[in-house]
Amino acid sequence: MSPQTHSTRQLIDWDRQYLWHPFTPMKPWCEDKDILIIARGEREFLFDTEGRRYIDGTSSIWCNVHGHCVPELDSAVKAQLDQIAHSSLLGLGNIPSILLAKRLVELVHACGLALDKVFYSDDGSTAVEVACKMAYQYWRNVASPTPGSDTRTRFIALGNAYHGDTLGAVSLGGIPIFHAAFKSLCFPVDFVSPPTQPDSLAQIERLLKANPHAYAGIIVEPLVLGAGGMIIYPPEILGQLRALADRYRTLLIFDEVMTGFGRTGTMFAAEQGRVTPDLLCLSKGLTAGYMPLGVTLTTRKIFDAFYADPRVNPEKTFFHGHTFTGHPLACAVALASLDLFDQTHLLVHVQRMSAILAKTLEKARKYPYVGDVRHLGLIGAIELVADKTSRTPFPSAWRVGGALCTKMRSLNLLMRPLADVIVIMPPLAIREENMRHLCDGVLNSLQWLPEIVAQKTREFPT
Numbered sequence: 001m002s003p004q005t006h007s008t009r010q011l012i013d014w015d016r017q018y019l020w021h022p023f024t025p026m027k028p029w030c031e032d033k034d035i036l037i038i039a040r041g042e043r044e045f046l047f048d049t050e051g052r053r054y055i056d057g058t059s060s061i062w063c064n065v066h067g068h069c070v071p072e073l074d075s076a077v078k079a080q081l082d083q084i085a086h087s088s089l090l091g092l093g094n095i096p097s098i099l100l101a102k103r104l105v106e107l108v109h110a111c112g113l114a115l116d117k118v119f120y121s122d123d124g125s126t127a128v129e130v131a132c133k134m135a136y137q138y139w140r141n142v143a144s145p146t147p148g149s150d151t152r153t154r155f156i157a158l159g160n161a162y163h164g165d166t167l168g169a170v171s172l173g174g175i176p177i178f179h180a181a182f183k184s185l186c187f188p189v190d191f192v193s194p195p196t197q198p199d200s201l202a203q204i205e206r207l208l209k210a211n212p213h214a215y216a217g218i219i220v221e222p223l224v225l226g227a228g229g230m231i232i233y234p235p236e237i238l239g240q241l242r243a244l245a246d247r248y249r250t251l252l253i254f255d256e257v258m259t260g261f262g263r264t265g266t267m268f269a270a271e272q273g274r275v276t277p278d279l280l281c282l283s284k285g286l287t288a289g290y291m292p293l294g295v296t297l298t299t300r301k302i303f304d305a306f307y308a309d310p311r312v313n314p315e316k317t318f319f320h321g322h323t324f325t326g327h328p329l330a331c332a333v334a335l336a337s338l339d340l341f342d343q344t345h346l347l348v349h350v351q352r353m354s355a356i357l358a359k360t361l362e363k364a365r366k367y368p369y370v371g372d373v374r375h376l377g378l379i380g381a382i383e384l385v386a387d388k389t390s391r392t393p394f395p396s397a398w399r400v401g402g403a404l405c406t407k408m409r410s411l412n413l414l415m416r417p418l419a420d421v422i423v424i425m426p427p428l429a430i431r432e433e434n435m436r437h438l439c440d441g442v443l444n445s446l447q448w449l450p451e452i453v454a455q456k457t458r459e460f461p462t
């Protein structure tokens, strides 16, 4: 471990002077936020620069799988580093990206998903961009030369969806506070209600019926709308989406950036619906949360639509790529992570931790100001509301969820809410005693709500 060469105070000052944080109102951050700076990690723990230890309750924003500083993963990175850190996939191959592509195709096949080709990119947003561009170009590539024959250019997405922050992903995003400001920069997308609403699928069918040649694809986060508030819907919906896409001849895209790699209790959420999408986006857990890497998997059918002699059909090539596409260090750690999934029987462990989470959430349901609890695999969500019966939300300016999570630091828990939804998403490999500590801590912290609400009422007089 390298010694820490600067004081916490110095680092905080420099952070405020030089950094602009993501998704962060910088005024309160710079004025009064108690900045916590992480210095190191150890399995499910994070340590700050003062040496305080916390449970990583959000798995470092939903991506960490086996914990931090896992010896097997660290040595995989080091071993690759001894060979080469990076070389390009443009016109060249590299060993880890080949081995990982093979491994991923074998893995999805073993999970019952008929996907055959791996396209690399850098993160979740780019995995979605790739899926979206592939779907769009697929229809161009297969269109008959008759003008106006099949001009499928539009997408259907879900209200409250989150697919990332690049502009294509923002176009497909349905969270007003994140996306509304950019909509005039975006391509047009038709949004339907999330599948928790009874008429969601009927809305999709109406769109497909009204414009049978308009749609290039339907994109969804399968089973869980993540950043939209951990909104969970039943697996049967996936089969119904597949049937609609088939009936109206459009493509189905699953954004499993968050759900992929065990988070929902199965390796992929798609398995629970026994459905193969035409395009599958993966990122967060892919490298066990060690490094940025995205992949878009697709079928041979889509791949074949791009498979052409460039002297005859130069326009059929997929002209997309990033400098660090198929990064060897990231691919090496992803391979080591898949080994660990097997060796540690991680999915079995997830089921056990999931049962502990389920009990906690049922207890949480009874607390004042808890409007709903939601649970799937190792995702827990507690929705805080001003009025339990009517489920009236708190004024968003109160930031009740944020206040509660900040207070949980005194219990050595690092949490980050989605507005007023408290999210419990530790690394999948969290040990049982720490899972219990996390769950008990969250539950106990709900007792602080009346006090927080009273304080907010004083701070924001009506």
Ligand SMILES: *Cc1c(COP(=O)(O)O)cnc(C)c1O
Pocket (backbone or CB within 6 Å): 123, 124, 125, 126, 128, 162, 163, 164, 165, 221, 226, 227, 255, 256, 257, 258, 259, 283, 284
């Ligand atoms: C996090 C997330 C993304 C974006 O991934 P980045 O790596 O942050 O670009 C896309 N889709 C879903 C469902 C996500 O949870």
